[in-house]
Amino acid sequence: xxxxxxxxxxxxxxxxxxxxxxxxxxxxxxxxxxxxxxxxxxxxxxxxxxxxxxxxxxxxxxxxxxxxxxxxxxxxxxxxxxxxxxxxxxxxxxxxxxxxxxxxxxxxxxxxxxxxxxxxxxxxxxxxxxxxxxxxxxxxxxxxxxxxxxxxxxxxxxxxxxxxxxxxxxxxxxxxxxxxxxxxxxxxxxxxxxxxxxxxxxxxxxxxxxxxxxxxxxxxxxxxxxxxxx
Numbered sequence: 632x633x634x635x636x637x638x639x640x641x642x643x644x645x646x647x648x649x650x651x652x653x654x655x656x657x658x659x660x661x662x663x664x665x666x667x668x669x670x671x672x673x674x675x676x677x678x679x680x681x682x683x684x685x686x687x688x689x690x691x692x693x694x695x696x697x698x699x700x701x702x703x704x705x706x707x708x709x710x711x712x713x714x715x716x717x718x719x720x721x722x723x724x725x726x727x728x729x730x731x732x733x734x735x736x737x738x739x740x741x742x743x744x745x746x747x748x749x750x751x752x753x754x755x756x757x758x759x760x761x762x763x764x765x766x767x768x769x770x771x772x773x774x775x776x777x778x779x780x781x782x783x784x785x786x787x788x789x790x791x792x793x794x795x796x797x798x799x800x801x802x803x804x805x806x807x808x809x810x811x812x813x814x815x816x817x818x819x820x821x822x823x824x825x826x827x828x829x830x831x832x833x834x835x836x837x838x839x840x841x842x843x844x845x846x847x848x849x850x851x852x853x854x855x856x857x858x859x860x861x
Contacts, residue, residue: 699838706800707844709781713770714830714846716752722769723788732822735771736809746807747773751787771795774807779834806835812845 660668719733735749749771757766764786771782782795789795810817811827821827831845 711846713752715849716754717848718751718753718767720751722751733826734821747771748809774804777804778802779804779807803837804834805837808833
């Protein structure tokens with residue numbers, strides 16, 4: 632009888648212990664643990680999104696800046712090509728009489744209300760003279776609505792009513808100025824029947840600030856000796 636009671640007591644103890652273990656195994660997370668887990672996940676997710684967004688913005692800014700630099704490089708290459716081929720020839724505007732200078736600017740009543748320069752250049756390709764024009768080209772640069780534009784006409788001496796071909800070059804330009812080098816100093820204006828040794832262009836942009844480029848002028852320019860005598 633005692634043995635039976637002892638076995639019964641042992642079985643009851645084992646059953647109670649098993650029930651306690653099963654209850655412990657079925658116990659879930661507390662509310663505090665869930666809140667902490669959600670907070671950690673949110674912090675990690677926010678950090679990952681911030682890094683990803685920063686990378687995307689950096690890539691977009693790099694593309695915009697690269698395109699802007701390419702725009703400036705293309706424009707300056709075109710300007711250099713034009714300045715290197717300036718011809719010693721006057722030009723007519725709107726059928727008027729030719730000017731006295733090879734370089735026209737806003738001071739010469741050319742596009743008087745705009746910052747501009749105009750001249751005639753060599754080297755306008757015309758293979759086999761298939762087109763009814765010469766290889767000379769009337770070219771002008773002007774600033775309109777914060778955009779530096781290049782203009783050219785189909786004929787050297789533009790007739791009345793002929794509209795120029797306009798090509799936008801550089802955007803976000805606040806001002807543009809030209810200077811001319813005579814072998815001694817830079818001048819803001821140029822006149823006479825000769826060409827400067829070099830031409831400088833200064834462009835004030837809203838993103839890169841002041842940009843100055845200087846270009847040599849090929850051809851017959853006025854020369855001086857060491858004593859300053861022609």
